[in-house]
Structures are given as C-alpha cells and as structure tokens.
Amino acid sequence: MGSVNGSIDLRRDGDVAIITIDNPPVNALKHEVRAGLIEALRQIGDPAIHAVVIACAGRTFSAGADISEFGKPLKSPGLQEVIAALEAVPKPTVAALHGTALGGGLELALGCHYRVAAPGTRVGLPEIKLGILPGAGGTQRLPRLMGPEKALAAILSGDPIPTAQAHADGIIDEIVTGDLTAGAIAFARKVVSEHRPLTLVRNREDKLAAARANPQGYGDAAAKLTSRSGGRRAPAAVIESVRNAFTLPFDDGLAREQALFRELVVTDESRAQRHIFFAEREAARVPDMPQGVKPHPFERAVVIGAGTMGGGIAMSFANVGIPVIVVETAKDLLTKGLDRVADTYRTTIKRGRLTQDEMDKRMALISGSVELEAAGNVDVVIEAVFEEMGLKKEIFGKLDTIARPGTLLATNTSTLDINEIARATKRPQDVLGTHFFSPANVMRLLEIVRGKETSFAALATAIALGRKLAKVPAVVGVCDGFVGNRMLAKRGTEAERLLLEGALPQEVDGAVTEFGFPMGPFAMGDLAGLDVGWRIRKARGVKAEITDPLCEAGRFGQKTGKGYYIYQAGARTPTPDPEVEQIIVAASKRLGIERHKISREEIVERMVYPMINEGARILAEGIAYRPSDIDVIWIYGYGWPVWRGGPMFYADLVGLPHIRDRLALYAKRSGDKSLEPAPLLAKLAAEGKGFASVGAAAGAAA
Ligand code: T1G
Numbered sequence: 001m002g003s004v005n006g007s008i009d010l011r012r013d014g015d016v017a018i019i020t021i022d023n024p025p026v027n028a029l030k031h032e033v034r035a036g037l038i039e040a041l042r043q044i045g046d047p048a049i050h051a052v053v054i055a056c057a058g059r060t061f062s063a064g065a066d067i068s069e070f071g072k073p074l075k076s077p078g079l080q081e082v083i084a085a086l087e088a089v090p091k092p093t094v095a096a097l098h099g100t101a102l103g104g105g106l107e108l109a110l111g112c113h114y115r116v117a118a119p120g121t122r123v124g125l126p127e128i129k130l131g132i133l134p135g136a137g138g139t140q141r142l143p144r145l146m147g148p149e150k151a152l153a154a155i156l157s158g159d160p161i162p163t164a165q166a167h168a169d170g171i172i173d174e175i176v177t178g179d180l181t182a183g184a185i186a187f188a189r190k191v192v193s194e195h196r197p198l199t200l201v202r203n204r205e206d207k208l209a210a211a212r213a214n215p216q217g218y219g220d221a222a223a224k225l226t227s228r229s230g231g232r233r234a235p236a237a238v239i240e241s242v243r244n245a246f247t248l249p250f251d252d253g254l255a256r257e258q259a260l261f262r263e264l265v266v267t268d269e270s271r272a273q274r275h276i277f278f279a280e281r282e283a284a285r286v287p288d289m290p291q292g293v294k295p296h297p298f299e300r301a302v303v304i305g306a307g308t309m310g311g312g313i314a315m316s317f318a319n320v321g322i323p324v325i326v327v328e329t330a331k332d333l334l335t336k337g338l339d340r341v342a343d344t345y346r347t348t349i350k351r352g353r354l355t356q357d358e359m360d361k362r363m364a365l366i367s368g369s370v371e372l373e374a375a376g377n378v379d380v381v382i383e384a385v386f387e388e389m390g391l392k393k394e395i396f397g398k399l400d401t402i403a404r405p406g407t408l409l410a411t412n413t414s415t416l417d418i419n420e421i422a423r424a425t426k427r428p429q430d431v432l433g434t435h436f437f438s439p440a441n442v443m444r445l446l447e448i449v450r451g452k453e454t455s456f457a458a459l460a461t462a463i464a465l466g467r468k469l470a471k472v473p474a475v476v477g478v479c480d481g482f483v484g485n486r487m488l489a490k491r492g493t494e495a496e497r498l499l500l501e502g503a504l505p506q507e508v509d510g511a512v513t514e515f516g517f518p519m520g521p522f523a524m525g526d527l528a529g530l531d532v533g534w535r536i537r538k539a540r541g542v543k544a545e546i547t548d549p550l551c552e553a554g555r556f557g558q559k560t561g562k563g564y565y566i567y568q569a570g571a572r573t574p575t576p577d578p579e580v581e582q583i584i585v586a587a588s589k590r591l592g593i594e595r596h597k598i599s600r601e602e603i604v605e606r607m608v609y610p611m612i613n614e615g616a617r618i619l620a621e622g623i624a625y626r627p628s629d630i631d632v633i634w635i636y637g638y639g640w641p642v643w644r645g646g647p648m649f650y651a652d653l654v655g656l657p658h659i660r661d662r663l664a665l666y667a668k669r670s671g672d673k674s675l676e677p678a679p680l681l682a683k684l685a686a687e688g689k690g691f692a693s694v695g696a697a698a699g700a701a702a
Helices: 031-042 079-087 106-112 125-130 138-146 150-159 163-168 180-193 206-213 215-225 231-249 251-266 270-281 308-319 333-349 356-365 373-378 389-402 416-424 456-468 482-500 505-515 521-528 530-541 547-552 579-589 601-621 625-635 647-654 656-670 679-686
Strands: 008-014 015-023 051-056 093-097 099-104 114-117 122-125 301-306 324-327 368-371 380-383 409-411 432-434 443-448 472-476
Touching: 008 031, 008 409, 015 031, 015 180, 031 380, 051 180, 079 106, 093 180, 099 106, 106 122, 106 138, 114 163, 114 180, 122 163, 125 150, 125 231, 125 270, 138 150, 138 206, 138 231, 138 251, 150 206, 150 215, 150 231, 163 270, 180 505, 206 231, 215 231, 215 647, 231 251, 231 270, 251 270, 270 625, 270 647, 301 308, 301 373, 308 324, 308 333, 308 368, 324 333, 324 373, 333 356, 333 368, 356 368, 368 443, 373 389, 380 389, 389 409, 389 416, 389 625, 432 456, 443 456, 443 625, 456 472, 456 521, 472 625, 482 505, 482 521, 482 579, 482 601, 482 625, 505 521, 505 601, 521 530, 530 547, 601 625, 601 647, 601 656, 601 679, 625 647, 647 656, 656 679
Parallel strands: 015 051, 051 093, 093 114, 099 122, 301 324, 301 380, 324 368, 380 409, 409 432, 443 472
Antiparallel strands: 008 015, 432 443
16 A cells, blocks of 8 residues: 555555545646556455545646646556446445546546545536547446436536535535545445445446437427537537436447547647647736735726726626725716616626625625725725826826835726826726726736736736636736727628628627627627727727718617617517618729628638737737737637637637738738738748747837
8 A cells, every 4th residue: 555656546444445535726637647557456456445435636626637648648557447346346436525526537436436525626527628528437337326417408508517516416426525435435334334325327227218208309309509609519419428328328328429539639629628728727828027026915996987988897806705996086977886786786697697695795895985085005005987088197196195015906997098097096007907808806817917017916916816716817918909809890890891891790790600609799889888999089080981971860789779770669589671781882983992792711711810810910919928818808708609719729729821821912902011921920930830830029119
C-alpha cells in the first residue's frame, strides 16, 4: 500500500481500501491517473479488504478527462478500461465526491456501486460545452439512475447539478457531513454489514421502463430540448446515445457512444469549443504582470448612474453578495433606476429562476444615494453615466477628492479615452475601464481597459472582481471602441453597404443568424436603438445613407415600434417593412448604385472578414494581447457562436489566404481602403501561418 504512482495513492483503513487521486488543480484524469487507478484496483484483491473507497485530494473530485490530451493519440488504459476494471471489483465500491465531479470524473463515480458526497458538491456531464458527448459511459449509466429524459436534459445543458438535486435524482446515495473520507468509509462498512445489494449502475433497468413503454415521449422531449441547437452535431449525438440506453443492450450502447465520441472529438466544432475553454482562462492573464501582484479587497462598491447599465452592474454585485450603493443626481432618477432593478428580479422570479427570498436578499444589498460622497467609504467605484467626456471627467475629478487611497476607480465607457478620463484625477494608476455588456447582470464579458498609467494592482483587482462577479474578464488597451466595438463598427459599415448594393435587412440578418449569431446586425440595431448611433454620427458630422433617413422618420427601432423592421405592439419579433425597402432602394438610386442579388456566402464573408481584418490590426497594435482574447470577447460579449471558436480561430479554419484574397476583392470593388488586408493578416497568409501562431504581446498598448 502507499503511493501507486505520482498521482494515485492507495492506503487501508482496516478492512477498507482508499484509492486517492491527487492531480492538482482539478484531478483531471490524465494518463498517469488512469494507469495508477488500474494498478491500484489490481492491488485490492486481498480478501481482508471488504470494500473500496475512491476519493480525490485537493479542492475537488475529478473534473473529468484531461482536455489538453484531446486531439493527441489516446494512451492506454483509456477511461473505459479503468471503469470496466472498477466494475469488476467483487466488493462494494464507494465514490466520495466533493467540489465538482464532472465529465469523466462523474463517469468514474458511476462505475462504483455507491456515491456519497459532501454538502455543496455539484455533479455534471459538461462535455457538450466542448462539442463532444460523454465518452466513458455517461450517456448509458446516467439514464439508468435518473431516467432517460432527465438525463438527456442534464447532458444537453451540461450544467452542474447541485447536491440536493443529485441526491433526489438518485445520483448520490448519501450526503455526508464532517470528514468526507471517514463518512465514505463508514458508508462502505454499512453496505458490507447490512449486505446491501451490489447492483452496478450498468445493470439497473427500473428507470428505463417508462421510456421503453413510451419512446415517443422521449422523442418529443428531445425535440423540445434541441429546438435551438442550430445544426451543431453534438446535441444530435447525445440524443441518439441516450436513446440507445433504453433501446440497446448496455455494451452495444457503450460501444456506439465511444464511436460517436471519436467522431465528435475531431470536429472543428469541438476544437473550437476546447479552444475557448482554455482561451477564457488565458484572457485574464496579463503577460507583463509580475508574479505575486495581489488584488485589493472589494467588499463594498458604488455604482454611479442608475440607468439601464448602472442598474445591471449593481445587480451583478448584489448577485454575488457584495453590498453596493447606486448614486444618482436626483431622487426621482434614483427611484426609477432601483424600481427597474426590482422589476428585473421580479421577471426572473416569474421565469422560475429566482426565489422571492433570494430577491429580497439581493435588494437588501442595493442601496441608493444622491451624494457622490457615498464613494468615500468603498473599495470599488464604477461610473456608468451618459457617454459624454466632459461629464465623466467632472465626476472623476470629484471622485479624486472623495475616494479613499487605493479605491479602484473604473468607468463603464464603451468608446471614450480612458487616459483622458484618468488625467482628470491625480491617481491615474487607480483608473481603468470596466466595460460591461447589456444587460450587465446577464452578459458574461467584462472588457477591462488598461490605461497608460493603470497599475498592476488595479488591473489585478479588476480581474479578480470580474471573476467574483461571474464574468469572463479580458484585458485590452485603449483605442476607439476598444476591441469589440471597434470590430463591430467594421461590420456595421459593411452591413449598410450590402443594403445599398442589393440586400435587404432580413437577408443579411438571415445569413448572420444561420452562421450562428443569435441576432443579425439590423435586428440588433433595432434592439439597441438606432438613435444612439445617429446622435454620435451627427456629433461627429458622419452620414449613414440608410440609417439616417430611418431615424429622421422616427424609426429608432423596438423603442418606437419601427426601425429596420416593424414590431407589433409589445412584441419583439422583427417583421420586414416595405417602407424600409423603399428607403433603401431610394438610397441606392440616389447614389447611382445598381442593385443586384448578393449570395448568402458573400453576405457572411462581408459580415465576418472585415472584423477579422480589424482584429489583425488590433493585434498588431497590441490592443489585444492574444488572438484568443479577441475570440473570448466576441463569444461572451457579442454572441459569436461558441462552436465556431471566435473570429480569429474561425479565420484559421477558413484559411488566411482565402480571407486575404476576398478582402482585397471587396476593397477593390468598394474603394474602401480599410478593407485592404491588414499587414499582419497578409504576412501570415504569405507565410502559410494562422493567427494561432501569434504569441502573446509583451504588454497592451495604452
Ligand atoms: N482538463 C485539463 N485542464 C483542466 C480541466 C480539464 N478537464 N479542468 C480544469 N482545468 C485547468 C484549467 O485550464 C485551469 O488551468 C485550472 O485547471 C483550474 O481551472 C471521458 C471526455 C472544474 C469547474 O469540462 O469546468 O471528461 O488556467 O480556472 O474556476 O466523458 O475548471 O490554471 O492553467 O477553471 O475553479 C469534462 C472542465 C472534460 C470540466 C473548476 N470536464 N473544468 O473551475 O478553475 S471531458 C469539464 C471546469 C470528459 C469524458 C469526457 C472548471 C472547474 P490554468 P479553472 P475553477
């Protein structure tokens, strides 16, 4: 007994053997772990050992297969072999779960006779978030515990199941308080002493009976659950595999699951989602930040501005238990803003995603003030007022005299120059941008904008705060529109050009949603309000040939019931409007443009390639550290379909030479020099390389 290898320990507690996996940080089931488990299971043959406990060291039970091993030749033993060896153990086996037992980690536990768990444990099969399906029996064993329809829903969402639910669903047999391993050992001894049945999950059939009696019911549930899976392959594979659990013998279902897994793991869809898994974690790393920079505490916050963004940001704080004061200039504005927050929570309650008790707790953390002095006793201030430089500088100037030393002073601006705002204070090192996305209590991206003087401590604090708020932080440099909006502007210009040349809003939006975005540029414009951009263009003396006449006609979008589309009262469904087509055709005529049919492929290219091109410029300027940061920003902030990996990952899939050549063609056709291939893109294309070959920039330009 003792350590079997670098990751597996085997010890005895009297007549119980304890096999412990120890592969920090999340006990991923890399090759050494799998080989060690097989060896440990080989060593517990001693008849004096009456039961076996499988446990994990550290903060969590295994979070599954080692994702970084995917795409490489699989080294034997595979996880299936490990689980087969586990199921062959002729004595009770008990998995002791804590933290997050996910993917292959849960599948390993499902190979045991019993599972016990510490309070707070979450279990799940999140493989679909990696464009694959569970590949070690999860689609065959989980339905045998919770029934095919419930298992299907759990595997299609990939979301973790909380302890109590997992217990109620029969996944966990007992919730153990106190020392988990000791509790698991005691449970194992009870199984022995009470001669409890040693039925393997694979041999359980009771939960399959209902589906066998009514297979149509399963079909209907599957159709409902995948109504919006948009042509992705993994959901269809999950449906087939879970159906096999109640239509095929266990081993046939298992073999088919393995075949589906092998098919999916090599798809671009899965490569894209695995890329984002690691990119999301990488985006919070600042290449030039010295080791050991500690974030400041963020126990109390102020949000300045009770508008839509201010309210959403305040909710993000309250949702994770941080008290927040919302500051407004006048009582009525404050009341209006806090009422909107309460309404939003009430809507969430109506949708069954929040309890009244939880709402009350969160509202109790949100208070209001009409005194900026409220910022004198907090750790973080987020300014979310109207997008006007003078107003922001005035506020930061005042904050400079009010806020405690070391308070993080952040602005939620989506376009303005952070350095200019910082210069309104004598502490520019504490100033940065925290660009939230609407609705701020929902959208996961937090674009952290690093100013010239921003300190590493301020950056580290903003990143840690972003994580605490359950956001995905990505650090970028200062430029007009930062990363996301700067690229989006390129799409906007090309979208209007497509309308002038012959397309209609519904055709462009149709192509973009078919590509995988939840919404096209024109429906998105109507949602955000066309008047916002119109005011900015007027202030800058810039003209939009189609959107301006729409705005002059009072068509601001959903808020006026008309924009690029028309909306029935109270409805959000965009309906094409012949009046808009007239305005578009008139604009083409006015500019002497002969309208022609534009293919879906060309529409997609012209919606995506100019953004990729701008992404290349952003990388070359060091505004983004890594191409993968741009991908994370687009997926968590702008609805880029995750299974296409983000604009820069997608560009490598398509191939840069093709994108270069198409951009050159569109630049020549339109005369728009900004469409000419960016130097970095042209260089990589010429070298036969992709953006993936571009390493992290030393430091973001500020
Ligand atoms: N493989 C490799 N590395 C992993 C990993 C994994 N499964 N999970 C986490 N890491 C790394 C991560 O990149 C980070 O590294 C560090 O661990 C801490 O993670 C056969 C085929 C468990 C909820 O999808 O959801 O099993 O950045 O920052 O916020 O059917 O990690 O520090 O260098 O996320 O506390 C299925 C993935 C695999 C779970 C912890 N499992 N992990 O969150 O820490 S497929 C998953 C998570 C599978 C089988 C199939 C989360 C977490 P670094 P972290 P965290």
